[in-house]
Amino acid sequence: MADTGTYDRSSVIASDRVEGTAVYNPEGERLGSISRLLIGKRDGQVECAVLSFGGFLGIGHEHYPLPWRMLSYDLDKGGYVVALDKKQLEDAPRYELSREPQFDEAYTKALYQYYGVAPLF
């Protein structure tokens, strides 16, 4: 992530603090919040942060995995900022919790390709 130098003095963050953190677009509109991180089992690399929004009490929520490095933390907003517009989200890979995809290499590869981000792995 970029711009986290002043986030706080520590260089690491706890997973349970990332979960639930708000996500904004560069225009300051709230897109949703991070529901979970997807982590490579072998190498412990966070591949995606899942942006979730919509629905009520978890029903009808849409889940959009985003490459981790697309997120930067904004101290003033107290949340992550992602360079995403709603148009881009329309066609983006998403899933419903009841129909969670197989997060295999092909899935994450396609995801990184969609956002034009080089994979970390």
Next chain:
Amino acid sequence: MADTGTYDRSSVIASDRVEGTAVYNPEGERLGSISRLLIGKRDGQVECAVLSFGGFLGIGHEHYPLPWRMLSYDLDKGGYVVALDKKQLEDAPRYELSREPQFDEAYTKALYQYYGVAPLF
């Protein structure tokens, strides 16, 4: 992590599934459970999984950060197995939630050194 090939077919795991998962020693004794992951903000690398045990309703809990690569998933046990004995935990770096340390580079370096594990970063 080693031995996760048959864990399930996907190569990634969600952070909220790791949190709460039981941790055993090689003798099959339950040591505690994973309370959170500590993630490098910039590179998205899971540096530690925090093993927590003791206490009641979160009071008096002890938290032991462990290098991620010390964990391997055991399908039969439905939890992680870590090559740790109680003696080793006695002197291990730990913290109480009310006195969370600064997780800077020096902290994680000392942690990896304590367990004799080469850092991933």
